[in-house]
Amino acid sequence: MKKVLFIDRDGILMEEPEDEQIDQLDKVQFLPGMFSYLRDIVEKLDYVLVMITNQDGLGTSSYPESNFWPFHELLLRSLRGEGIVFDEICIDRSFAKDNSPYRKPNTGMLTKYIEGQYDLKNSFVIGDRWSDMQLASNLGCGGIWLNKRETERAGNWRDSIVCDAKDWKTVFEFLIRKERKANAVRITNETQISGSINLDGSGIAEIKTGLNFLDHMLDQICKHGSMDLFLQVNGDLEVDEHHTFEDVAIVLGGLLKQALGKKAGITRYGYALPMDDCKAQVLLDFGGRPWIEWDVIFNRERIGDVPTEMFYHFFKSFSDHAQCNLNIKAEGENEHHKIEAIFKAFAKALKMAKEKSQFDYSIPSTKGSL
Numbered sequence: 001m002k003k004v005l006f007i008d009r010d011g012i013l014m015e016e017p018e019d020e021q022i023d024q025l026d027k028v029q030f031l032p033g034m035f036s037y038l039r040d041i042v043e044k045l046d047y048v049l050v051m052i053t054n055q056d057g058l059g060t061s062s063y064p065e066s067n068f069w070p071f072h073e074l075l076l077r078s079l080r081g082e083g084i085v086f087d088e089i090c091i092d093r094s095f096a097k098d099n100s101p102y103r104k105p106n107t108g109m110l111t112k113y114i115e116g117q118y119d120l121k122n123s124f125v126i127g128d129r130w131s132d133m134q135l136a137s138n139l140g141c142g143g144i145w146l147n148k149r150e151t152e153r154a155g156n157w158r159d160s161i162v163c164d165a166k167d168w169k170t171v172f173e174f175l176i177r178k179e180r181k182a183n184a185v186r187i188t189n190e191t192q193i194s195g196s197i198n199l200d201g202s203g204i205a206e207i208k209t210g211l212n213f214l215d216h217m218l219d220q221i222c223k224h225g226s227m228d229l230f231l232q233v234n235g236d237l238e239v240d241e242h243h244t245f246e247d248v249a250i251v252l253g254g255l256l257k258q259a260l261g262k263k264a265g266i267t268r269y270g271y272a273l274p275m276d277d278c279k280a281q282v283l284l285d286f287g288g289r290p291w292i293e294w295d296v297i298f299n300r301e302r303i304g305d306v307p308t309e310m311f312y313h314f315f316k317s318f319s320d321h322a323q324c325n326l327n328i329k330a331e332g333e334n335e336h337h338k339i340e341a342i343f344k345a346f347a348k349a350l351k352m353a354k355e356k357s358q359f360d361y362s363i364p365s366t367k368g369s370l
């Protein structure tokens with residue numbers, strides 16, 4: 001589902017004059033950094049752009065059309081010159097006293113975005129007035145408050161604010177950080193799993209799969225992969241460990257795929273070679289194709305509370321759902337060390353492959369997509 005940025009015009013793209021009407025050339029002033037950060041948002045992130053603006057009394061004698069369009073067209077032309085094109089521009093012409101269903105903060109002009117084809121939970125309204133923050137609340141979006149003045153001016157809608165910004169740089173950095181998170185809920189007759197991931201986290205793990213050893217291994221992924229992972233699993237362990245193990249890998253693979261998004265700017269590949277009596281090697285490629293090579297032999301049937309045969313199955317399921325290539329090899333004496341080394345090497349490989357360049361946002365493939 002597509003995410004949307006609903007962007008206010010006056011005070012956000014252009015400075016708002018005292019009399020609140022941009023109707024003369026000397027009132028046209030673009031917000032500092034607006035063009036460059038919006039261009040970065042268009043190039044690097046994946047949002048539909050919708051401009052939504054109240055223009056009180058546009059077309060009446062108090063605000064003739066001829067005073068509006070030349071400056072609005074100048075804005076659009078200037079944006080186009082930077083590669084910034086709005087998918088839709090919604091202009092309401094009523095006055096506040098009319099209480100029109102189409103006027104912000106009402107959503108009359110935005111029904112198509114509410115009807116299910118768009119991911120509004122992960123969408124945002126960028127605005128400088130309380131009505132923008134109320135619009136965010138009405139749409140079920142987050143509010144990005146871009147205003148040099150105090151947040152108090154957001155009135156009763158302060159709770160809708162997820163980013164309190166004084167400039168476009170802060171807005172861009174907030175959106176970039178947001179980008180690499182994902183949530184999932186997967187429910188079958190065998191397991192019920194809810195999970196979330198933050199690829200740019202600090203190693204926080206809140207994991208309860210019902211299998212202590214699996215929890216311990218997933219902790220390794222968070223710690224050594226520098227990502228935050230929340231997983232709550234209710235599986236049919238009374239049958240055996242199989243469904244829980246497999247479905248955790250399916251959800252984890254799906255979370256990674258979702259959080260990586262377009263994969264623009266990622267390193268794509270990762271590898272590692274650790275530890276003690278064991279040598280473990282995990283080669284990884286987020287190339288978009290599932291594949292696994294598995295060169296590991298366990299001499300014990302179980303480690304902790306899980307059967308060793310489930311480890312291959314875990315990585316195979318992960319590879320299928322993250323759509324990545326995994327080439328895993330390990331040898332050594334101690335079976336616990338062997339699998340822990342594999343999970344740590346896997347974490348390091350993930351950490352390297354997911355790293356994103358601050359400067360290069362091209363897709364790391366000559367095909368142009370992954």
Ligand SMILES: [Mg+2]
Binds near residue numbers: 129
């Ligand atoms: Mg405004």
